[in-house]
Structures are given as structure tokens and as C-alpha cells.
Amino acid sequence: MFALARNALRAPARRAFANAPAAAAASLHTLPDLPYAYNALEPYISEEIMKLHHSKHHQTYVNGLNAAEESYAKATSVKEVIALQAAIKFNGGGHINHSLFWKNLAPNAEGGGQIPEGAFKNALERDFGSVENFKKELNTQTAAVQGSGWGWLGYSPKSKKLEIVTTANQDPLITHIPIIGIDIWEHAFYLQYKNVKPDYLNAIWNVINFKEAAKRFEDAAK
Structure with a gap:
């Protein structure tokens, strides 16, 4: 009975991390390499921020996730399994979100900030009126996040549209x-930007990897 209960509780976690990097059991998750140099996003995102963000903050989520999953595997009661859910959600989410975020960016000199013609751009114009309106709406909702979080452009499988969401x-x-x-x-x-969120949000569009976003959209819309 306990084995069935523990497997049921583990199933959501396995699904949540299905796309995370996997290695040996002793270290299931690893810090992904950046697809560009730490200074490649300047002047919009500084080298200092990128170094700390990637090598320190993201690494902390990876370490926390591996530790939580190791404890999860050794849990001997439902109570222990439940107690680990928060750590897995927080560190696992941090790992998933940041792994996506690095690919989400590209140096301006290498096409960052440039939206290719095609289905993705057409969908932005259809669902938001214009690309500029889309940027303004995402910036507004992201800036309004209380405390820490994320602003997203997501594809809704239900509505078949692009929608803005925050977490x-x-x-x-x-x-x-x-x-x-x-x-x-x-x-x-x-x-770099102190407490002026709008300056950061305006600047980041210069290094958004729209080619990657277009590919994700095309895959999602199939």
C-alpha cells in the first residue's frame, strides 16, 4: 500500500522533470552550458550579471534539486515524501525555467531582438494586434509581478492562441x-538596472532569441 502511495506522489514530479537534463543517478541534473559568452549580451545584460546568474544562482537550483531527489529516493514514509515536494518544486522549477531562459536569449549582433517573418510573427500580430503591443503587454504584466517570478508568452493548447501568463x-x-x-x-x-524594472524589461527585447521562440511556437502549434 505504501509503495503505491509513494509512486502516486512521485508521478507528478517525474512528469514535471521529464525534459530536464539527466545523467548518472548520483547527479541527475547538471548545469547546462550557455550558448554564448558571458559578455555576449552586453550592453543590455552585463557580464557580471550573467556570470552570477548562470554559475551561482542556476547552479544552486541544480544542487538543491539533486539533493531533494536523492532524499526523495530514500524516503521511507509518505510524510517524508510530502515534506520534500516544496524543495523539488522550487529547485526543479528554477532549473527548468533557467534552462529555457538561456536559450531564450541571443547576442544582438547574432540576431537577438530580430523577429523573423513567418507563422510566429503572424500569430503575435493576430493575438496582440502588433508585435509592439505584445511587448508592451508582456512588460506590463511582468513588471506587476509582486516579489519574484516570471513573465511568459505561452501557447494555449485549449485556445490555440498565444497568451501572456505570470508565475x-x-x-x-x-x-x-x-x-x-x-x-x-x-x-x-x-x-545593472537597480530597482527600475521597466528599464530592464525594455532592454531585454534587444537580446530575445526570436528564432528560438518561433521554433517553439511552430512545434507547439503542430
Whole structure:
């Protein structure tokens, strides 16, 4: 009976991390390499921020997730399994969100900020009126997040449309398929933009990887 209960509780966690990097059992999750240099997003996101954000903050989520899953595997009671859910959600969400976020960005000199013609751009214009309206709406809703969290452009499997969603803390986006995610935690911008969130949100569009977003949209809409 206990084995069935524990497996039932583990199932959501397994589904949530199905796309996370996997390695040996001793270290299931690893920090992904950035697809560009730490200084490649300047002047819009500083080298100092990128180093800290990637090598310190994301690494902390990876470490926390591995530790939580190790404890999860050794749990001997339902109570222990339940007690670990918060750590798995927080660190697992942080790992998933940041792994997406790095690919979400691209150096301006290499096409960051440029939206290719095609189905994705057409969908933005259909669902938001224009690309500029889309940016304004996502910036407005992301800036309004209380405390730490994320602003998302997601594809809704129900409505078959692109929609803006926000999540708190490191909660992953599960109601929609993520297309673009913007980290609004202070560690993502404070060293450069201080407490002026709108400046960070306006600047980040210069390094958004719209080619990656277009690919995600096309895959989601199939």
C-alpha cells in the first residue's frame, strides 16, 4: 500500500522533470552550458550579471534539486515524501525555467531582438494586434509581478492562441507551452538596472532569441 502511495506522489514530479537534463543517478541534473559568452549580451545584460546568474544562482537550483531527489529516493514514509515536494518544486522549477531562459536569449549582433517573418510573427500580430503591443503587454504584466517570478508568452493548447501568463517564485509554466520567459527576480537585473524594472524589461527585447521562440511556437502549434 505504501509503495503505491509513494509512486502516486512521485508521478507528478517525474512528469514535471521529464525534459530536464539527466545523467548518472548520483547527479541527475547538471548545469547546462550557455550558448554564448558571458559578455555576449552586453550592453543590455552585463557580464557580471550573467556570470552570477548562470554559475551561482542556476547552479544552486541544480544542487538543491539533486539533493531533494536523492532524499526523495530514500524516503521511507509518505510524510517524508510530502515534506520534500516544496524543495523539488522550487529547485526543479528554477532549473527548468533557467534552462529555457538561456536559450531564450541571443547576442544582438547574432540576431537577438530580430523577429523573423513567418507563422510566429503572424500569430503575435493576430493575438496582440502588433508585435509592439505584445511587448508592451508582456512588460506590463511582468513588471506587476509582486516579489519574484516570471513573465511568459505561452501557447494555449485549449485556445490555440498565444497568451501572456505570470508565475510566482520559480514555479514552472504548466498551463501553457512556454515560448518566451522573462526572469523578473532581482538577481536577473538589479546589479545593472537597480530597482527600475521597466528599464530592464525594455532592454531585454534587444537580446530575445526570436528564432528560438518561433521554433517553439511552430512545434507547439503542430
